[in-house]
Amino acid sequence: MPRDKQNENLTLLGKKNVQYNYSYTPEILETFRNKHPQRDYWVKFNCPEFTSLCPITGQPDFATIYISYIPDELMVESKSLKLYLVSFRNRGDFHEDVVNIILDDLVALLHPRYLEIWAKFLPRGGISIDPYVNYGRPNSEYEKLAKMRFINHDLNNLEKVDNR
Numbered sequence: 001m002p003r004d005k006q007n008e009n010l011t012l013l014g015k016k017n018v019q020y021n022y023s024y025t026p027e028i029l030e031t032f033r034n035k036h037p038q039r040d041y042w043v044k045f046n047c048p049e050f051t052s053l054c055p056i057t058g059q060p061d062f063a064t065i066y067i068s069y070i071p072d073e074l075m076v077e078s079k080s081l082k083l084y085l086v087s088f089r090n091r092g093d094f095h096e097d098v099v100n101i102i103l104d105d106l107v108a109l110l111h112p113r114y115l116e117i118w119a120k121f122l123p124r125g126g127i128s129i130d131p132y133v134n135y136g137r138p139n140s141e142y143e144k145l146a147k148m149r150f151i152n153h154d155l156n157n158l159e160k161v162d163n164r
Contacts, residue, residue, distance in 0.1 A: 025087040026105045030080040034071045044068045047085050055092035062122045069115040095121050095129040103133045114142040
């Protein structure tokens, strides 16, 4: 099957025996062109096996990471996203930092219309932490969407959270 010329920059998809890098590697993220930039639609990723380290104790932290976005011209390739998320495994960050780092990296990469990250960390020491962050393109309807979803993000959560 001939390879789509616009996807020639995808180096990970379809490659077997890709080595996991457990050190933070944002440069592994790859993009491809959105074939439907004329319309808004959601792309959602759920990563139920996310791990990182507590920056103080070095203890592992486990979470489900939910990433939802409305693409513009570029989309993130899912295998590169998986490898990127795995690269947090040996990184020491507080839970709140994790969602902000992921958001910053994906906004810089994709320039999306809208993007949100919600992490549901498993309890450690008797408490769980579920940080949420979002981005809406400034001076647009997506900035208003970001504000509205930020204010209401945990009030009417219809998605089942079952990682704990």
